[in-house]
Amino acid sequence: xxxxxKPHWTDxxxxxxxxxxxxxxxxxxxxDWTIRSGPEGYAKAALKPFEGLRRVxxxxxxxxxxxxxxxxxxxxVVGRGGTFTAPATGRLYFFANDxxxxxxxxxxxxxxxxxxxxxxx
Numbered sequence: 803x804x805x806x807x808k809p810h811w812t813d814x815x816x817x818x819x820x821x822x823x824x825x826x827x828x829x830x831x832x833x834d835w836t837i838r839s840g841p842e843g844y845a846k847a848a849l850k851p852f853e854g855l856r857r858v859x860x861x862x863x864x865x866x867x868x869x870x871x872x873x874x875x876x877x878x879v880v881g882r883g884g885t886f887t888a889p890a891t892g893r894l895y896f897f898a899n900d901x902x903x904x905x906x907x908x909x910x911x912x913x914x915x916x917x918x919x920x921x922x923x
Contacts, residue, residue: 805896807832807908811872812896816916818888823919827883832898832910834864841866841912842881843899855901865899866912
């Protein structure tokens with residue numbers, strides 16, 4: 803699937819169950835104003851005073867973030883990928899980690915592959 807940098811939420815089209823294992827990989831390039839990065843995002847000393855304004859303050863600028871039901875309480879940092887456990891039950895969404903009111907200057911996309919394992923009981 804393709805996750806564009808500008809939308810606040812990109813619907814994966816998948817619903818997950820809490821505890822379900824997700825293998826996710828991401829590749830591509832997107833741009834925050836003039837700063838290019840991959841799905842792992844970037845750090846920039848000049849932006850340090852603004853880090854608390856990011857949707858996920860502890861993750862890099864423009865890191866690929868996954869979350870369930872558009873709830874930041876159920877987010878996980880994907881970056882280039884790995885294996886994750888669904889933190890809740892519901893629809894899976896993605897976004898580029900940026901300040902909410904600054905998505906207007908975002909460009910590009912990353913491509914995401916998701917493999918879902920059955921939930922464990």
